[in-house]
């Protein structure tokens with residue numbers, strides 16, 4: 338029997354939600370939980386857990402930070418995948434990924450990925466639009482999109498371990 342997986346995510350404008358749902362479609366028997374709206378089911382029921390968060394001001398969302406603070410020990414006993422959705426790319430994004438989650442979880446994770454970013458500028462508050470422009474530079478408001486290659490690789494790694 339295939340392992341049961343849980344994807345737990347936290348985002349603000351929909352990119353992380355989309356990445357979580359695309360991942361779910363590539364993994365069998367996988368549930369998805371949005372930390373903003375749903376209570377987390379008992380982790381005992383899952384063999385593998387994937388954590389995904391958007392990065393704002395260099396950090397994961399506070400709902401994710403709270404979740405991790407509560408369940409870090411349990412998470413260490415799972416097959417773990419970590420991803421972020423972030424406007425940064427290259428080395429800066431790698432650094433963000435490394436610093437996003439506690440070191441013990443990062444070291445324990447079998448799959449780690451920066452999935453990219455995708456945001457509808459029309460949805461953003463004036464302030465968030467301004468900050469995003471600082472983060473990404475003018476003209477990159479909508480983001481480069483979720484990388485399906487990275488997403489597929491992440492899903493394969495989760496299934497292979």
Ligand SMILES: Cc1cc2nc3c(=O)[nH]c(=O)nc-3n(C[C@H](O)[C@H](O)[C@H](O)COP(=O)(O)O)c2cc1C
Nearest residue numbers: 348349350351352353391393394395423424425454
């Ligand atoms: C106000 C604001 C702050 C952001 N700060 C960062 C940041 O510090 N680093 C980064 O890589 N991306 C940053 N981003 C980009 C988001 O991480 C990216 O757009 C992501 O896809 C948003 O995911 P969500 O739609 O799930 O909220 C920021 C975006 C906004 C709107």
